[in-house]
Amino acid sequence: MRAAGTRRIDMLRVLSNPTFRAFYLAQVVSLIGTGLATVALGLMAFKLAGSAAGAVLGTVLALKTLTTVGLSSFITATLEKFPRRRVLIGLELMRGAVMLTFPFVTEIWQIYFLIALLHSASAGLVPSLRATIPDILPDERDYTRALTLTQIAYDMETVVSPLIALLLLTLVQLEGLFVAAVGGFIASAALLACSSIPKQNFTSELGIRGRAARGIRIYLGTPMLKGLFAFTFSAACASAMVLVNTVVLVQSNLGFEPQFTVLALAVFGCGSMTVALLVPSLLDRFSERVIMVAGACVCAGGLTAGAAINGYVAMLMLWFGLGSGYSLILTPAGRLVARATAGSPDRQVLFATQFALTQACWLVGYLTAGMAGATAGVAFTFLILAAMAAGGLVIGARVWRADRVDVAAVVGADLGER
Incomplete structure (x- = not known):
């Protein structure tokens, strides 16, 4: 205590x-x-x-x-x-x-x-x-x-x-x-x-289009940030399922009142907040990569288990778990972008790239959760999103194999092209 x-x-x-x-x-x-x-x-x-x-x-x-x-x-x-x-x-x-x-x-x-x-x-x-x-x-x-x-x-x-x-x-x-x-x-x-x-540290001589393209090129050329992108996709799959289909599960499948939908969404938020409070302590013991891999595993595993949901209490427990996995990935994300751009004039445009790519993950997640839920049913939607989250986990772990920043090589190559 x-x-x-x-x-x-x-x-x-x-x-x-x-x-x-x-x-x-x-x-x-x-x-x-x-x-x-x-x-x-x-x-x-x-x-x-x-x-x-x-x-x-x-x-x-x-x-x-x-x-x-x-x-x-x-x-x-x-x-x-x-x-x-x-x-x-x-x-x-x-x-x-x-x-x-x-x-x-x-x-x-x-x-x-x-x-x-x-x-x-x-x-x-x-x-x-x-x-x-x-x-x-x-x-x-x-x-x-x-x-x-x-x-x-x-x-x-x-x-x-x-x-x-x-x-x-x-x-x-x-x-x-x-x-x-x-x-x-x-x-x-x-x-x-x-x-x-x-x-802000702004010294670039490139034009607007050049700076925007440079930010995307650096981001996608840095293994650590590519891994972050993939893990974020896993988090987006979990949260999209919760945000899009909670109302279907609670009010259509289980036949509960609207206030139970609000409670379920609040439980997802509580899971995220609880783990967010623990992340600083976890980062004292583990690397960001280890924490994000764990978060992606929770998201993919939780979505797989969701296909077997048959009660409201079980759903609340799962929602808390999915919120936890979501937070394990997203809470430390800013550290990676900040570390990759320490002392660099590209920090702001790289944060913009991270924001844009994150929103792209959510767009795919929302569309999949909504369309699959309406046509194939909620149980099958859980499995589709679980497979997508697992894909993000595997790709993230493969492209980001070590806890190091490779942005310097990308920046050097980019400057060389100029």
Whole structure:
């Protein structure tokens, strides 16, 4: 008990850094704003499309992911020569401005247009935020604690935002949720404006397209990062199954009420948060590669076991396990990108590449979980995604055979070509 309390205190030590504290609070309120917007968007889709709301939300999800995958590296490469704090504040305010127009939407195509604008800003904002943290906390142990707190914030967002939305809906109409989301983005921008964000190391003479292509070339030419990509695919398969098909399992197959769906999703988040708290201690004993291999094994094995689920309690236990495997892979991921770019001007564009490729993994996972679940049944979908997760495990273990950074050779070859 005392050891657990000590770990929590040690985890929170990074918040004594005033720059990171303001930066982290900015992320938290921004995530709450994003969560409120997600709830409001679902309600608006039902208001405009009725029973076709699912198709609208599916298109929105595809647009969000495709925008991120297609634009993240290019937007980041475009903005990295400008002062970092101004870029972060500007992108948050842009998201707020776009969100402020949602209450005036009257047609479904307007939702699609605004979603493309919103996630164009997010495609530049999220990787820029992630690339800033290792500059604020250069010590790897402190950075690991920051990654854990960040993962917990993302997990909490899925639980806290719907509860806040339910509370707000007792006081305001649907449009009020969008206004509250705008408030989150503005508060985030204000906190960023009050923090002393380090300047980025930008010295490249390449053009926008060249820097974006260079980031992709370095990422896919580095065995450690290729392994991270493959392991992330395993995590995406597990989370896609949970996010897409929990409602089917709980309310259709088991015949339970909607609140049991919410509980199951919360249990997945609890599994992720619990393991995120343990990751710093695990990294003191094991390498990132060992931890990620273990996480991919949990994801692939858990999905295989899911085909035999026949009760709600068993499903909750499995969801907790899948959340644990998911967190074992994603929590330490930022360390690998930061380590591969230590002292390099390519850090920000590599984080953008990581973000884009991660979103591509989720796109494949969502489409597979949704289409297979609708046509082949949930049990067979578990097995399909288990095979895909196992493929990510095998490929990741093969392409990343040792715990070393090979980015220097890739960068040298890239410079030689120039």
